[in-house]
Amino acid sequence: MDAIPTPLRFADVFAGCGGLSLGLLQAGCQGVFAVEKNPLAFETFRHNLIDGERFGFDWPEWLPKSSMTCEELLDGYSPYLEGLRGSIDIIVGGPPCQGFSTAGRRDPSDPRNQMTKQYLTLIEMLKPRYLVIENVAGYDMRFEDIEGVEGELKKDVSPSYADSVEKSLEELGYSVSRGLVNCSDYGVPQNRMRYLFICECDDGGSIRKPGLLEELRLYKEDFLNKNGLPRDKKITVREAIGDLLTAGRSLVENLDSGVKGFKEVEYQAPLIQVGYIELMRKWSNGKAPNSLRLANHKKKTIEYFKKVQATCRPGRTMTQYERKLVGTKKHSTTVLHPDKPASTITTLPDDILHYCEPRILTVRENARLQSFPDWFSFKGKYTTGGKNRKQECPRYTQVGNAVPPLLANAIGEMLFLRQCGAPTQSERKVEGNQQPSPSQVNEMA
Incomplete structure (x- = not known):
């Protein structure tokens, strides 16, 4: 042999x-x-x-x-x-x-x-x-x-x-x-x-x-x-993050960021796991993934996100006309299409909006779209800003930069x-x- x-x-x-x-x-x-x-x-x-x-x-x-x-x-x-x-x-x-x-x-x-x-x-x-x-x-x-x-x-x-x-x-x-x-x-x-x-x-x-x-x-x-x-189709956004929806589920206090006042969904793994979700859940032993913290959006922000979702074509970056309709100068906003692959995940949390919930994605949802399995835990702060953006590498940045x-x-x-x-x-x-x-x-x- x-x-x-x-x-x-x-x-x-x-x-x-x-x-x-x-x-x-x-x-x-x-x-x-x-x-x-x-x-x-x-x-x-x-x-x-x-x-x-x-x-x-x-x-x-x-x-x-x-x-x-x-x-x-x-x-x-x-x-x-x-x-x-x-x-x-x-x-x-x-x-x-x-x-x-x-x-x-x-x-x-x-x-x-x-x-x-x-x-x-x-x-x-x-x-x-x-x-x-x-x-x-x-x-x-x-x-x-x-x-x-x-x-x-x-x-x-x-x-x-x-x-x-x-x-x-x-x-x-x-x-x-x-x-x-x-x-x-x-x-x-x-x-x-x-x-x-x-x-x-x-x-x-x-x-x-x-x-x-x-x-x-x-x-x-x-x-x-x-x-x-x-082999004959691409993995879609819904297949990747559909089990992480918050609608109809309990929200609990987020504990893995060390910052009080944030919530996360009380995760329940799908009863049937095949294909992509089976890969993502492998070796998790039924445990919830980390990095599920939801953003604390203001009411005004949520209403803006709803307007963007109602105006923009899913899966496409906003056009100049669409930006004018929703009242923004931001060029890179994209609403996910549930039945297609996501656009490129970046280091900026507000570049991509969820396909049916008026919010940005969680770090874990971004990680799923990058093909990190659920047992892989991200460490450190979630976001940073101001002068620290050039020095620090918070979780959103870690995921966005990854291969x-x-x-x-x-x-x-x-x-x-x-x-x-x-x-x-x-x-x-x-x-x-x-x-x-x-x-x-x-x-x-």
């Missing part, structure tokens, strides 16, 4: 609250260390994944289990990191993307764009077999300098930042596969477009075709089947099969080969 492959070992950089790591752990990978500069986000990560009941990291003794920047990691622990060379199979990370986001002002001089260079330095130091870099859809857009020249627009057609990153990775010896992915294709109830690099170390021409991103796309149907999710774990799970399983030497998905379709899933291999072990 062939030896059972060992789990792929990974490091997570710019880890946030742990969406990428959670998905890889669910795929049977082994975490080694994670880097996240924000203390609130790191505490959520540590609680669930480093020292959690379900998963744990093989954390180095020389590295503190605390928040730090990638720069601090490189400056303080480079000799130790060099000792890990060859023992890390995957580096994953989503360098801060606000400088590229189409939702805000795209600024080529934004210092957060420079953090990608630190990520590349770490890659060169550890030289893993695989790389996964996740960012917003605008990551591949070109920064264009537009100026008037005799009444015409002159554009600088310089390479995008993604082009520059690809060139740097190729110089480090990696075969680069990159492009846009819609998270809803992998069971996430959200039309969240992300830009992915999935790369493999080119060790002398042994890399198989197709590229890793194409292989991920080909693996989609097997992944959905394995998780009991439909959906279901997408990360699919990536981890695809890489596991690749590492095992299993036929690619395209080869399986031709030859009819059947290979065990990563979870089946783990059960055999």
Whole structure:
């Protein structure tokens, strides 16, 4: 009998609250260390994944289990990191993307764009077999300098930042596969477009075709089947959060935020759990999830939300005409459509309104739309404001910034099969080969 492959070992950089790591752990990978500069986000990560009941990291003794920047990691622990060379199979990370986001002002001089260079330095130091870099859809857009020249627009057609990153990775010896992915294709109830690099170390021409991103796309149907999710339709908002409605249910005091005066729904799990809700409730042992706190909306705000819900087309961002009708200048408000995937979850709680209740979503509802299971608990304050918005990372921000774990799970399983030497998905379709899933291999072990 062939030896059972060992789990792929990974490091997570710019880890946030742990969406990428959670998905890889669910795929049977082994975490080694994670880097996240924000203390609130790191505490959520540590609680669930480093020292959690379900998963744990093989954390180095020389590295503190605390928040730090990638720069601090490189400056303080480079000799130790060099000792890990060859023992890390995957580096994953989503360098801060606000400088590229189409939702805000795209600024080529934004210092957060420079953090990608630190990520590349770490890659060169550890030289893993695989790389996964996740960012917003605008990551591949070109920064264009537009100026008037005799009444015409002159554009600088310089390479995008993604082009520059690809060139740097190729110089480090990696075969680069990159492009846009819609998270809803992998069971996430959200039309969240992300830009992915999935790369493999080119060790002398042994890399198989197709590229890793194409292989991920080909693996989609097997992944959905394995998780009991439909292949012919997307998971809807109602399927994801319908059991979290407040109408007709008792409200009780919220206790997990440490702030008095807030309520939450007294949660009752559905008697029948199939498909997506079964995935979300798995390992919860009948317990209610945390982060159910409802916002304390003023009566005037509730009436405004009702007007927005009556005026706007569900699932579509308000038009200029609709904004005028409801009396707002806010551009990004969207009312959820119950029978479609959600629009992209952001870090701002009032960007999205519930499909039938006049309120914003709870942190848990946002987490469901991001595919975080109910056993995963978020830590820290719920919201922040004013000057603290640039320094703090409350629960809404943690969820909005995260990589959906279901997408990360699919990536981890695809890489596991690749590492095992299993036929690619395209080869399986031709030859009819059947290979065990990563979870089946783990059960055999």
